[in-house]
Amino acid sequence: MKYAMLIDVSRCSICYSCEMACKDEYVGNVYPPFSYSQTDRQPAWISVSEIEKGKYPHVKVYAVPKLCMQCEDAPCIKVCPVPGCAYKTDTGAVILDPEKCTGCKACMKACPYDAINFNDDKNICQKCTLCQHKLKEGKLPACVDACPSGVFFLDEESKVKEMAKKRGARQMNPEYKTGPKIYYVGLPSISLAGHIIDAHSLMDVADADVAITNSKTGEKVALKSNQSGNILATYLKQDEKYSLEIKCKGYRSKTIADIRLDIEYNHLGNIKLDKVA
């Protein structure tokens, strides 16, 4: 069965259990033929980056776990000079054979995701093996098993693609065109946020209908404010003008024009709606 993975960034608790579980699985342990011992020092074969966007007090933090993308069209396999050293398994994972590897680092230079690490002790290139040795026993990869927050969804490729489509998940840097098998929900993108409140009571207005329109192209994004009156529109374009229109039962419509997305996470603050007289 070929695997793919969906990662929900918004669920990440930034607990680093996945990184520690990876270290615990691999440092000092070998799993022939897939992997030799990982280095004691960083990095692990999964790493979580804490990315901050916005300015105090409107700050958004994305905790993005990154692993080898197990690319369909893997550059590392293409450039590896040793026959049979870099190959794909029946699970779709890409393996760098620790026995055959000569440490030439060609794969490291070729990987656009920086997913490959050099092990100084053993003079070989190493990366995430999607815990092949565990998959073969019907167990989950260490990071997936360790996660308390349900960040990782690992399953048969078509099921993952279906879920990705449903949830609007995207690949990281699809422009590299390597066919990465990991889909992310909630990656950092140019965003516009706000908090909709009642102008009089100052309380949250939930379920308001919000339309964000790109003033140049006319592209529209439609969303609803959540239970706390928050809205978040993602994957907008920087330095382009937008307008925002809010409609909510019992309230007068409100439009905010000429919104410029100066930074990556833009927040409109409290947006007050007046009740219909």
Next chain:
Amino acid sequence: MAGVVPIVPPRTGTMGGKLQVETQRFITFDELCSHVPNIKVFFDELDKKDFKYLLIDSHGRAVMEIDIEAASYIWQSYEAPRGGFAYKLDFDFGRRLPRMNLKSIISLENCIINIRTKDFPRGATVDLIKNEVTYVHDSLWVLKGEGCAKEAKEVQRVLNWLVNDKKLKITAPGGEKHYKELAALIGGK
């Protein structure tokens, strides 16, 4: 005598007032001072003589007074081994730890004090109940016979007071001998 239930006082209820219990316990310094006048006198004299001292151990039988302050109680009777009945009284103070005071000391097993000299934390040890000096610092041995060093003089000063003024008997093994040696070397009081 199964089947026969003896008559006992009211089974459950609330008690107030104070309860006195006799018990074995350690006695603290403050308790010795407030309840054993002759020991307090001893301490006061030590203070006046400028001898430093430490309470090492004091153990005895005392009466503790417990402030009941409305604790619920229950009388229980139960079958004793080999027939008959036995009786138990349970108090429940709830979450409040009851106040307890030492009311009086019935008897003291020991009251061990270390008296220190300027140089030795344990110049001599006395048991004020047995009226004995149970330990004497072997200052001469330590000084390897250097003669009338001031450290040895200090120990002798303490011993002189204990033996001559307080009339304590030296029971420390070798203590009597050492005292005599000190007296011979240093002489006088």
Next chain:
Amino acid sequence: MATVKNTNLKLIDLLGGVFSSFSASESLMKSITHSEIEEIKKEKSFVACTLGGAASVRVKNGRVIGLENLTIPEEVRHFKIEAHGKVFEPPRKYLTDMVGHSYRRWVYDPSRLRYPMKRVGWEPGGKGTYDNRGKGEFVRMSWDEALEQVSREIKRVRDDYGPSALCFQDTFHQTWGTIHGMGTCYTIAPRFFNLLGGFTEYVPGTCSWAGWVTGATFMYGYWWTNGTSEGTDSLADTLQNSRMVVFWALDATKSTRMYIGHESEVWRHWVNEAGIKTVSISPELHDTAVTHCDKWVAVYPGTDAALAASLMNVWINEGTYDKEYIKTHTVGFEPLKNYILGKDDGIPKTPEWAEKICGVKAEDIYNLAREWAAGPVSINCHVAAANRGWYGHEFTRMMVALQTLQGLGKPGVNLTSWGQVGAAPFDKNIRMPGYATGVNPAAKNLYSNPIPQKIHTLEFAEGILNPPVKWTGGTTGAAYWQDESAFKYNYPMKGYSEIKLSFRCGGGHFVSYSNTNKRAEAFMSPKLETTIATTLFMEPLMNCFDVVLPACTDLERNDISMPCTGGLYIPYLGNCNHQMSIYQEQCVKPLGQSMPDMMIFYNLAKKLGIYEELSEGNTEEDWIRKLFQVSSLPEFVSFEEFKKKGVHFFPVPEKYEATPPLSWFYKDRTGLATPSGKIELYSQVLADRWGENNPDIGPVPKYREPQDGRNSPLAKKYPLVGFFSHPKFRIHSMMENVTWIRDLHKVPGDSGHQYEPIWISAVDAEARGIKHGDILRVFNDVGQILAGAYVTERIMPGTIRMYYGAFWEPEDPTKPGSLDRGGSANVLTTNKPMSCHSHLHRIEHMMVEVIKQEGEN
């Protein structure tokens, strides 16, 4: 498949590991049969209870090779909660955390102490030299020598000065166990000293609960659980009935993990999935807020009480509080109301007033107040950071007052801290001993400490260096707290000795207490003739001791326990998803010559003639068996079966009766452990003892301006408000040496030294010419440390945040005030108590300044 060609490499890999100095290959070279080799090579699995909760340990070739989440079998009935049209069910695995997953790295760290050592120049009898204390010059000793010298030294000090000259200090937090580890610290060790005639108690105070112990207790009792009301069944109560969850001064994901792992993290996700509103109130945008909260309300450290008062101001003015409940369940509302409305001091505590103090915009305060009053709110705030800082007791009283005005105990209105105090369904009839009662339930005789002399942690340094000292109150929240806060103490007491010998169980701990430098100075003072510590690691603090004895971790010895519970002040209240008891079977032999904690005391007892009384003839196995007998386990499983399986799971009762927190009080209207039996918004006890005009405490909760806070003269020199929280990457100072964890967060210096991070806002950094990754000197009147700048938008300008507990690495340990390269935040905190009535630490908040440290770092 590729064939293995480099057999040498493979063998070393299998047996060694890159950080090992333990040579397993040697033992395999001796004569050993083929089948024995096969047996060793097989991977075995053990159930363990670690600092990260329960886990499954993988052992191969006599070595731990990994830790995994423990699986809970399908047959074990567990809870399901229905709420908001969903059914919430926990995963069938025990979720350990970064501590659990990096455990073997900790166990096998090269800094493990493998044999007893003594400081060069130390001699028993108080005859050695003291000037190289702190310099780390040690020589190895055999156990025979160590036990002989230590026991003789204990005897000498006791005979010369009396038992009061012995000071035994426990560390509350070290390895997990009921007999060993923390169980030894709480029971075996004090028992040992009590059999010798007692000791001067080192009163640790409760750093994490200080505000609860001396604040909330006066309103609603609960001093036997450190001032925290039960959180039992608050999970279902919140999911089913609460409209909003507020995390007040609590980074729950981080702070509730200690010894428990991530069991409660799933619950916070359920709150989000149920569509319940969530708010985080804190000076920082912490992990819990990032993952789980709709709103971040940024408040200046120490000003939470002002924000709370303004919420109540809105409710009282708008009549949106539970007037009936106030009448039936409380006393003293009028004086509180007068404070809130400004009738007593002429200052109404409006949102506009609060804005100036706490930094939250009035508009946002009205939003919070009105949202709060619109439906039941659950506050997660026990163990909160604010309770261990400036006027922490007012913060906790305000938390109780807020919920009281909304009907505390009503469905959905609760005060809790998931993980730490509950809250999943569990079998309430299960008894299981824990570390707080240790071996005591199985002991025939108990021995108490007859020495009345104590020394409080806040007075320790001064007491050793410049006695005499005196203080009032300050023990841990024991049975009689309300009276205890008025007890007067002095040290040394007449007739008793100053401390001459200090015995510390569980390694150095003074980076987690106030004024580290001063504390270390006291420890290194020649007035302490001998200092002894049992420890796992040769961490920098061990340099302050004369004799160090190697203890072993909880994977290297046998024990019995229940995860998430200690008994006594932390009973099991549904703290994790599955209730279980674990036979902590020894997974691997103790490293080097390290010994289980209890055995160290057993061996010392043999030398001192108290072995019979200490052990009552019990071996380690005997104690485990006896504790098994006093627990509920025999009703379900035999000892042999329990030992074989390693774990017994207690299913949730089929017909489950939930008892949500204080729902009984909501029904009965009385029964709290307060003088009136009701919630006391006005406390007569406090009024009688401290009057109405004391600057530190009064009968009614108030916002109080700290005398050394951001509006004080001190702020002119040190303008940044430092908040020093429970660490994320450590448990106090444990795990500080784990490379895998250090690499996650430490800031590298030019020299390769790893610096403790300091969070500084982008605005403050720019004003000081500081960039991300720069090394900074953080300083105030108390001390100075180096830290690595983490420039961020996630904290309020005007504040800085560090986690306490980093290793203490002064340039010159013998010089007080020496610059600490380890970045230990408590170098900057004082021994000043929280208030005249609360003699406990207030080390969460201190004013500091930072400056870029030039040169190579």
